[in-house]
Amino acid sequence: MDDKAIRLLLIEDNEDHIFLIHKMLKEARKASFHVEIRKTLTKGLEFIAEEAIDVILLDLTLPDSIGLDTFGRIHAHAPDIPIIVVTTASDEAQALMAFQKGAQDCLIKSEMDIDLLERSIRYSIERNKVKAALRKSEERLEKINKCFLGFGDEPSQNIYRLTSLFGELLGATCALYNCLDDRGMLCSIGQWQTPKDYNPKDNPQGHICYDVITKGDKKSFLVRNLQETEYAKSDPNVKRYKLQTYLGYPIKWKDSIVGSLCAVYQKDFVPSEDDLKAVDIIAAAIEVEENRRRAEEGLRESEEMFRIIFESTTECITVWDKDYNYLYANQAAIDHVGATRDKVIGKNIQSGMGHIPEFMKLWMGRIDKVFQTQKPMKVEDSCLVGDRLIYSESVIAPLRNKNGDIFAVGVVYKDMTERKYAENELQKLNKELTRSNKRLNQLSVKDLHTGLYDHRYFAEIIGSEFYRVKKYGGSLSLIMIDVDYFKSINDMYSHKFGDLVLKQLAQQIRKMMRQYDIIIRYGGEEFVVILPGTDRDQAAALAQRILNAIGLYNFGDSKHTVKLKTTLSVVSCPKDRVSNGMDMIKVAEQILTRAKEEGGNRVYTSLDKTKIGRELKKYIKPSDIKALKQKLGRLHRQAKESITESIFAFAKTLELKDHYTGEHVERTVNYAVEIARALGLPSHEVEMIKEAATLHDLGKIGISEKILTKKSKLSKKEFEEIRKHPSIAADILRPIHVLNAIIPFILYHHERWDGKGYPAGLKGDEIPLGARIVAIADVYQALMSDRPYRKALARPNAIKIIEEGAGTQFDPRIVNMFLGILKKEKNK
Known part of the structure; x- marks a missing residue:
């Protein structure tokens, strides 16, 4: 079984339905499935007790159980496994009740297709993961809050409690808070699960904590594979206790690092984002307590000094x-x-x-x-x-x-x-503690990247806002915003660039909201806006303004800019009949899915979703569904072919600007295809490389004709203009989804094997294979062609330049393959 396959249990007794669902899962495109089938509830429960599974597809009508009792018994035995109810139209009411009792989704068998079933399964698993992560995060925050509430007057005792909480939350082998005493010895002020023979005071040189204190830079300090580092020799605890991982966090007093909060493991450990958030909260609290401890020690020392003076x-x-x-x-x-x-x-x-x-x-x-x-x-x-x-x-x-x-x-x-x-310093520290507690409370529900509230805060606030509307009347609306084709931005420009775009998008949305509107980064490229006192028509109008504003704005930096297309859905209470706050987000997701199916880049409300449903039911009979699907498939293929043909026709216009480029492209395509075939690539990848080679100079559309046809050497400024043509081509092709797969081949065909190319300075295997193939074909054909500033080289001279570029400019394996092709060409 594929380790990445989704493990699915189908509990269904109807052979036709089993066959249909199993067939859909086999044909799924975005995920693979390992399917187990049980025809009775009893057999299903037995399987759940023995095997680990990711998701359950459940029919409510089984030989040994019918209706909600079926769901209830499964849910009771497997409360942490997402359950999707699949049912006939006659069982729809019961299925909806099961949905309200905890089912992740409800699918009508007669309306299911491959995409709907696959999406429902993946979304159910992801929602379940988010729910589990949220539950874990809430448990963590509850423990942190309980620890804070249990603080006493003695800072050292509070540090001890925080160190224990730190070790417990991060599942460490043991945890310590270490600092240097007045004689320069490394001392453990806080300890959790330390071995009996552990020495709490030691000479600091060589210890990892000493490096955190003396060399730290205010960031967490993670060292893995400790047994293979210099610390295995310098820090006696590494060898003695067979430690594998160290996670430390510097603690400051005034402007200096004075301590290290650390967790150590006898196994490999990489902290998650939630782990690091917990570390930030606990380390900030320890820093406040450490400041209090030192301030009070200073105060006690001052009092002791005055006592001695008086007695003397x-x-x-x-x-x-x-x-x-x-x-x-x-x-x-x-x-x-x-x-x-x-x-x-x-x-x-x-x-x-x-x-x-x-x-x-x-x-x-x-x-x-x-x-x-x-x-x-x-x-x-x-x-x-x-x-x-x-x-x-x-x-x-x-x-x-x-x-x-x-x-x-x-x-x-x-x-x-x-x-x-x-005393004045202590008062300042107490005020800082109050401010820090407020700040920590905000950080626990804020998305650190965009500064917006995160899904945890949404889960808290939507219920109270919904309750307010139900009790006092009025309106409450919700807008869900999703960026279309955002993955292509990450793929083309890097995740760092994508993060910048999301941050800018958050700023643009914030500018359009009222002071009391609540903006949330719901996940990835999804945002949610909660609009108190706003009805559906007002919310829809606002959503349209957001769509228009985003469409006009240029996102990015001085090097790259992109336009965004977004899809927005609007849900409103009481006009949209929802029973609780979380129902609003579920309905918003359904409307958003419908809007994307209609092409995206639009605003939909429940009225649009209902209208489409009525129109389809009015004109389409069940018997016509198969024919309609076939027709839609043909139309999709025709649309893709039309778009592709238009782009390739557009590329041909380059010949009008630069006759060399037109002829050069045709010959480059032939060599690129020959190399791809020689490498044994599948036919569809050969076709992608052919398309990339055809369009690799498309970006020269945006370069001045004077530069392209200049007969003398280009100036530095002109050369910088020429270097922009891969990025221009990528910007032209990015909105065309069917050509997204070949964009990396075009964008990076001027990268070099040694990392000295452009636009991104990629090196070696970081460069996509298609780009490496197009690069060699492009350069060789350029050498063999007359250029405005020089005549074509003789074939042996061109081949020599290609050979010399192996391992520096070109992939040496592809160079060898290409030279073999040229040799065969010469023999012919």
């Missing part, structure tokens, strides 16, 4: 009489005023000694108040000394003699500057 009488301690004379001052106080002891004791505060005049008057008032009230007082002061704000705290208390009479006041002065700065 190094704080400023002074005693004053009621006339403001110094009776006593410790060394710290002496140093504070900047004098010697003999010049302080017995002197009056007004004698100066470094005191600020305003402060002298303030302190004289405080001394008077303590003498009058006979009660202690505590004061806080701040004073700008140079460019630094100095904070102080003083306690002024009455001192009594043996008789209980107040004879003086004692002052204990503390410099609180460092503590104040530490």
Whole structure:
């Protein structure tokens, strides 16, 4: 059995229906199927219990079970396997009820065709995968939220909990949070499932975590096949515990990396996108807690320092009489005023000694108040000394003699500057923690690439919006937007370019929405817009404006631009009868499918879908369906042939601009076809290469005739213009779907085997085979032809240039094949 084949269980007792469905699955074009057939519910349940399958096709009427009980029993035994109900028209009501109870789709047997059945199976499996991924993501977020809610006041304990959560969510062998202590040793502050003999404090040199801390660049640090890296020798834990994979994440304090959150595995492990999102959330939380830990340690150190100073009488301690004379001052106080002891004791505060005049008057008032009230007082002061704000705290208390009479006041002065700065830093960190929590909550439901909400948020919001409309009245509409033929953009220009186009498309859609409309990237190139307070007519009008605006916009960068065609579907509540929020997306997908079947690049509502259905039923009898399918097939082939003929006719116009190009193309085609056949390629691939060779210079339509026919050497600017012709050809052909397969052959026929060609600098086998074949045929024929700036080369000279280009300009295997063809040609 093909490992990639979809494993399908068909539970059906009707032999004709079994034969029909099995035949459709064998003829499927986009997927292969391994089909198991069981004719009773009991046999089906037995098979499910023993074998793993991807999807179930279920008839509700079986010899040992009928109706919803059939679905219910299957669903109970296999809740995680997608079930598609296939039924006759008479069972349609029951099938729809099964659909509401969890069936992925409902298909009427008399209306099924190969494409519908294959699409339903693939979509059901994908929806089930998305549902499982969403469930896993929700479980992760619930665990993260539970961990956050369980935080205590002690940052180190919170870091320990987060490290354990990190290891658990990523299925690690063990997890650690490591940082360097004040002596430079590598210490494990957080641990999860570490071996009993693990050393939590070690010399850091050679450890992977030490590299993350000292060489990290704020990104995750993934090392696979550890036993084959230098760490197998430098990090003692790699060999000792037979580690295979390390995933680390740098943790910052202020502007420096101070720690590494890491998960290690005794197997190969590659984190998924959801794994990395979880790592981002947990690492951000650990970073906040680490900042709190260090800030509080700094605060505690500051407090300890003041305690030691006080106990050692190094704080400023002074005693004053009621006339403001110094009776006593410790060394710290002496140093504070900047004098010697003999010049302080017995002197009056007004004698100066470094005191600020305003402060002298303030302190004289405080001394008077303590003498009058006979009660202690505590004061806080701040004073700008140079460019630094100095904070102080003083306690002024009455001192009594043996008789209980107040004879003086004692002052204990503390410099609180460092503590104040530490407290201010802690306040800033707490504010940052609040902002970070808000940001993390948003990130968990945001698509990181486009900045739009993702499908998780859609699942949350659509239910509440639908409930609001049901309870309070009003309208709610939904627009689904799908980019037509987007795969061809990725294939032609790279996925990075495609991602840029999607980001620009998201920006264009956002510009057209109201502030309270909700825009969601639903998946891939699909977007959904939720429109509160909007009816179907208003939503349809907006969808048409979106379609028109997108069609006018040029997407891309300075190097490449593309036009997009989109298909949009509109669903509205209450006009479209849907029972819940998720039904709206299901109906939108059905309408979108119908719109694409009608050619795409349009806006459809349920009215359009219903109208088409009524028209078909009115004019087409069941007996005519087969004939209609045959006629549609003929029309499709004729349309493809007409489009292809038009493009090839268009290419012939090149002869009017450049007679050389016209003759050159015909001879290039002959050589390209000969090479393809010599390589043993299938006939349809030979035909594709023939078409590519015919159209390989199509892009010269967009090049100035003066440049094409120039007899002298081209300037640098003119040569840059000539280099654009493969991309021009690709842009011309991209909207023509039937020719998409040959675009890479045309776009890359000027690439070189050594990677020095254009437009993409592809190298070796990165260059499509068809492009490599056309390249050799193109160059050889050019060498053998008169050009505006030189005469044709002699055959031996042209062959020598081809031979010298093997392994640098050309694929050496194709060069050898081509030289054999030329040798046979010469012998003839």
